[in-house]
Amino acid sequence: MKRIYLVIILGAILHSCDYFTIKNDTRQPVARVNDTYLYKEDLKSIFANDMSPQDSAIIANNFINNWIKQHLLLSKAQINLKNSTEKFEELVKSYREDLFINSYKEAVVKQYLDTEITNDNIDEFYDKNKQNFKLNEELVKLKYIKIGKNILNKNELIKLFRSTKKDDLDSLITKEIYLKSYHLNDSIWIKFSDVLAKTQILKEVDKKQLLKKGKFIQKEDSLSLYLVTIKDVLDRNDISPKSYITPTIKQMILHQRKLLLLRNIEETLIDDASKKQQFEIY
Known part of the structure; x- marks a missing residue:
């Protein structure tokens, strides 16, 4: 694919102060693909404060080129995969739900997970799982x-x-x-x-x-x-010494605690919702 050059548009981005109206929108467009517009204000977040005009022009040019390619591909995909639209919508819905749920879980874990691991915790875990720590x-x-x-x-x-x-x-x-x-x-x-x-x-x-x-x-x-x-x-297949495997043990203990915490939260959530009659199974 030939590189899309937008020198004139970049000039408008970096130097122009003139505004014009498209469909009663006073924002200044810098690129368009079909009926979708990229506006000057959309580019604000891509520039660093100490960036030179030359670097700004390069960054803007690359961003606009990538934006155009992405939207051209999206437009082509929507036309050629029209029969798959419903499937994709379901995937988007599922991803959105998973994103919310996982973000909530991460917030809960960050707030409530006990991250203090004592030497006794390490000793107990090592003694119970020693045979699983054979060296490779x-x-x-x-x-x-x-x-x-x-x-x-x-x-x-x-x-x-x-x-x-x-x-x-x-x-x-x-x-x-x-x-x-x-x-x-x-x-x-x-x-x-x-x-x-x-x-x-x-x-x-x-x-x-x-x-x-x-x-x-x-x-x-x-x-x-x-x-x-x-x-x-x-030697290989000997039991790993505790001092060597301690970092791994700490990670495993935290992982177990995380799973237990999430399981307890889910059980509490279902129990509370049941008491409040927030759900029914037919």
Whole structure:
């Protein structure tokens, strides 16, 4: 479809102050498709306050072009799908009703849903549903650093990294300037796939050899030295640790509460309406 150019119309939008009347309507039209008009005031919401005249012209031109295309398609559809009009009206009615109902439900949930989740809530949910939380990939706890291959204090950094003393770890952290990248919190579980994505060189290591508790790996390329210590490993189909699955548990608890809240509201609504004889079943 050829682009519809509306330079003259845009000039009227941005510069003209003359008004003319169409069917006793003093609004200024900027485009028309059959008997449907687009007016200048309809474009007010599409412009930002700090927009230049050039940008305004481009935005207006695109909006008008899209408006014309949409209404031409709508007109063509109404002519060629005349037999489907009743079906479409039903769909529109159904959509309108669903929109009102869902908006009401969202407002109710926002106002009444209890969003406070305690550790006891998480523990109880985890214990009841533990078998549903099997891993579909490996998790690891690890330490990792990447340093320059030829830096002067390389041996010191390697010694600090391999140490299990907290003071040495703290000392290593203070030397962050020498670390090209690192992960030193080996108390949290991480997807093994994420580790490989960020440390491509580990893909050269056999997976079975890599995924061992206490495993230390030292690899290098032309520029860098990579050090990895695997503290712990969970295999595929192992039960996911609670600390790892906690965000998901919170979402599931909230979802259950939401469903229960809506169910109670619906039951209360029907009960009240029944008492007031607001509906009958024949």
